[in-house]
Amino acid sequence: MLDEELLVRTLLNHELDLFREEYFNLHPYDRAQFYLRLDPELRERIYEFLSPEEMADIFENLDADDDEYEPILTQMNPQYAADMLSNMYTDDAVDVLNELNKDQVASYLTIMNKTSAQEIKDLLHYEEYTAGSIMTTEFVSIPEHSTVRSAMAILRNKAPSAETIYYTFVINEEQKLSGVVSLRDIITADEDSLIKEIMSDRVVSVSVGQDQEEVARTMKDYDFLALPVVDFQDHLLGIITVDDIMDVLEEEASDDYSKLAGISDMDSRDRTPFGAAKKRLPWLIALLFLGMLTANLIGRFEATLEQVAILAVFIPLIAGMAGNTGTQALAVAIRSIATGDIEDESKWRLILREAGTGLITGTTCGIIVIGIVYVWKSSLFLGLLVGVSILASLIVATIAGSLVPLIMHRFNIDPAVASGPFITTINDIFSILIYFGIATTFMSYLV
Amino acid sequence: MLDEELLVRTLLNHELDLFREEYFNLHPYDRAQFYLRLDPELRERIYEFLSPEEMADIFENLDADDDEYEPILTQMNPQYAADMLSNMYTDDAVDVLNELNKDQVASYLTIMNKTSAQEIKDLLHYEEYTAGSIMTTEFVSIPEHSTVRSAMAILRNKAPSAETIYYTFVINEEQKLSGVVSLRDIITADEDSLIKEIMSDRVVSVSVGQDQEEVARTMKDYDFLALPVVDFQDHLLGIITVDDIMDVLEEEASDDYSKLAGISDMDSRDRTPFGAAKKRLPWLIALLFLGMLTANLIGRFEATLEQVAILAVFIPLIAGMAGNTGTQALAVAIRSIATGDIEDESKWRLILREAGTGLITGTTCGIIVIGIVYVWKSSLFLGLLVGVSILASLIVATIAGSLVPLIMHRFNIDPAVASGPFITTINDIFSILIYFGIATTFMSYLV
Structure with missing residues (x-):
């Protein structure tokens, strides 16, 4: 082209x-x-x-x-x-x-x-990421008592400069938002009727300080092409058009995605490795210190390890399974919060459901593991140890994965900051404590 | 409300x-x-x-x-x-x-x-996820040689049944798409001019078999409210409106997000733990078998582990760092493919850049680790072993994280299927091979 x-x-x-x-x-x-x-x-x-x-x-x-x-x-x-x-x-x-x-x-x-x-x-x-920061003030508003003919004249006149003329918002004598009329309605209406008669007074508006993600959700759900932005007294301040909302949807999705992967900012035009490294290192260094904590924890079980070296063999398996399950639970919780579903059901129900999911997946995976380890190492106790550790780790991981973002949301912290790698590392720690805890307790059966 | x-x-x-x-x-x-x-x-x-x-x-x-x-x-x-x-x-x-x-x-x-x-x-x-599957056939098209007056009459007439009348597509005598005219242009034009004179012939169309994600990108980039869908001979078959595209954007984003977290389908209305478990178990069981492979690999180094139990202490740290770095590289590669950025730069450049990023982050993290391990365990060799393993693992992880989705894209497999947990587990294996490989080779310095 x-x-x-x-x-x-x-x-x-x-x-x-x-x-x-x-x-x-x-x-x-x-x-x-x-x-x-x-x-x-x-x-x-x-x-x-x-x-x-x-x-x-x-x-x-x-x-x-x-x-x-x-x-x-x-x-x-x-x-x-x-x-x-x-x-x-x-x-x-x-x-x-x-x-x-x-x-x-x-x-x-x-x-x-x-x-x-x-x-x-x-x-x-207006603060960044609010309705005010993405609205435009180049809009057309029409008084309730205009006729369709005069409204059409206003629209013709404003067409070159307004961002959209397809939705026109109607204001009353107090300059407050009172309705909306589409150009579709205007061109099919009788020229002498009043705007008040053909407008819809079920107008959905957003307030100027509202988060852009909520605005995007409203626009997407209601299939609007433009949304009016009002102050706390319903005065019309601006409008938000659908093209800006598509950018917001993309931006927010990309943002959640990056955070799940543990990157502060997804920026593919970042062509130098130095630029990319700068954005990823803060996460990696934080995770490195968390990982050192894990190492320190295992270090406390060095005596156990020296007696039963084979225990080390299953560390990545158990930690990995806990990490993966936790990331799944995390992703579901973050999406539920982002799409507003969480307000519909109680938070405790979500956590209980996740714990239940952990119980089911943990039992299934645990039984498979017991079988494999028993066949491979001919040790039922070792199989039981690994299997039970996986069961317990998966339950803890699903609870942690859902609880952490919900707590952050409660304290008005963006839950997406609890990134996948962060939850993974936390769950590594829990699962290793469980595994070595059980192993050390029942040491006599192992040696 | x-x-x-x-x-x-x-x-x-x-x-x-x-x-x-x-x-x-x-x-x-x-x-x-x-x-x-x-x-x-x-x-x-x-x-x-x-x-x-x-x-x-x-x-x-x-x-x-x-x-x-x-x-x-x-x-x-x-x-x-x-x-x-x-x-x-x-x-x-x-x-x-x-x-x-x-x-x-x-x-x-x-x-x-x-x-x-x-x-x-x-x-x-039409196949699911193509332009054909999301287009509507309730649209208005106008012949080039209509006057603005007759176009307006057609629009008034079709307004109640057409999905949108704000963009009207223009067809020539051969019924082929030849232009586009907005209602804004129509209402401001002289009633006697011909549509051909006021239309824009720079009309962007999508073909009926095109992927819905590409369609969404075109609509978002060009800020259209409607896009015409044509067959291979440029006949107008339907239109796609912006409200459908917002749903596609949401759907695709949610899909990529779920896959990064290792869930086949993000479904927060899934209120029973059984429903949730059913969607997550296939991934978890696949990962379990991959994890068993990792366990088997470590098992081959059991002799090394029996001599130097402390080696086990750093397994989760090294595997975790490799997993996290791999997920970051994966997320960047998948987004680059999804947003089409990858066509602009060569694939080899992306992989080279990722390897460079791995070198920088690996060196930084490696040096920190050498310091910590030296202070903690008073062993320079152990520090060097863990540090060098992290450096090598991070380089391999960034390459694997970017190479795998690129190869899948090459073979027309949705790269998002290479989920975070999958890449994490693959990188666990590589990093453990590197770590125990080095440790076994230089065993004499450890005991």
Whole structure:
């Protein structure tokens, strides 16, 4: 779809008209992708070829990593960057500015068009990851007592600048949100009817401080294309459109996924091993110390080990099974919390269910192990020891896997922080205590 | 928002009018949620109170688990169920029918309205998880040479039955897709201009056999509200709307997440421990056998262990670190494949980068370990043994974590099947081989 070579050649040869002709044949997303892949020197050429308004279009579609914005913006002429920012949809401009430091933001806001600067400042107040931080203020609202004809005129007029005109929110005399009307309803309605008569007053809104993940869930469940954002008195402050919500869904899913794997930030454009190592080392070092604790624990059973070296053979099996079961329970608990299912059923029921699951899986795996070890090592006691340890470890692991995220959720800590590797290591410790505890107690049967 | 008690009371008392009044005050999604939470006996009452058309609305919003549809449908009167299915949007009806067995599907199709049955049959052909399986055939297409006025008349006319009228796809004389025009463009255009003049011919389409995950990515990247689905000759077959895509994004994310945790299907409504155990046991038993392989491997070093029991102390540490690093590398590789980033860079570069990351993290963790073990056990050799084993294990683990999913992707196997626990266990084996290999070779320094 993209003839990149031709575009690059026109850039290098300063063929302005040819470049523009080819470039504007592309879809805005493809324009943004082409721009993002360019070397910094070639990007500088683009700024000579495109107006700040045209660049704003590209930036609205730019899917860059958070830390890519700063170098890109500082490379631009400051006035050009400021003009571009004022031409972007406010929510997108705020997304970009959130990646810069405060001094940079302040200097752009100073040289920017005053109206845009004010709109941006209003949005910058809202905390990241809230409805306020992702909403846009470029929306159309219509008073209840307008006619369909006048509403249509307003929509025609606002169509070029509003983010969406397909859902229009209706406000009453007190400027409070009172309903919603879709363009579908407007074009099929009699032109003389009042908006109040055709609007739906069952309007679902989100409050400005609400978490973006909850907003995304509401939008997905109700199949909305836009959601109104209100303050605590129901005044309409902005709207959130479905395209922003798709990004939120992707971001939150990727975030949960990374944490389950024990990576602080999933960033596949991170092309150097140093960048990747920096993001993974904090987890690994923390786990290393936890692992040392495990080593220390086993060290306390050195006397037992010296007498019965074969015990060591089953350490990875038991620890591994406990770790895997714990991760399963953890994943279920985190998803239940994320999708809101947990509010429907009591937390204790979830934990009890997990313990029950641990009992069933533990019994099954325990029996299999007893059989295998008995056949392999011809020792029923060793089989029983390993089997019973697996049973007990699996029950403890399912309880730990569900209890830890629930406790974190209770204390308003993001439960996804209790990553898979963390729960795995905790369960390693429990399972080894169980295994060596039983072995040491019944030592006489082993030697 | 929901007064469930009142609704249930009206159902129990057969208060038809009161129930309907309250019920239709709810948003369709809330109606569906209420219905889903009802006991089977109360659901039967609802069928007496609501027409099949009204029930169709509820089913379009029903977020039920896959295995819930069958019992719900068999409980309904077959003719009522068939009428309901013919009143649903074709794509939603197909989603429901896909959960039933072939006999059931055939019998519903026989007693259903003929036109709907034909539309459904056409869609049932498409394989699950393809664009064809999620598209709808209720769309509006307009010939290139229509005027804006006549297009508007068509849209007004189709508005009640089409899934969306906000994007209209334009076809040429050969019935091939030639452009797209938004309702925004139509309402702001001069009524006498031709659609051909105002449409965009840079229309992005997906082919009917394309994977739904790719479709979702295209929709998310380009911020579309609807995407046209075409056959290999560019004939317009259907459209996919953004609300279906949000479900796909959620489904795929949840799927990847479950697999990373080693659960075949994330299902939090699974309220019995037996149901949960059934879904987790296949993974656990497979891992148990892999774990036995690890035990067998360590068993081969029993002679070494009998001489130097302290070696056992560090088994969980080394295996754990390798497992965690492998999971990190795995998660990055799977996400890179899922987001399509991997096509941009060569696979070998990803693996090399991961190996580099393993070298850096391994060196860092190795040095820390040498220090701790030296201080704790006053043995430089033991420290070196554990440290070097961690370094080597981490390099192997990052390579295995990225290589395995890439190979699976190459052979068109979903790389997410290479779950976290699977990679963890594989890396347990490698790390133990490395550790005992080195220990046995340099035995003389240990005893």
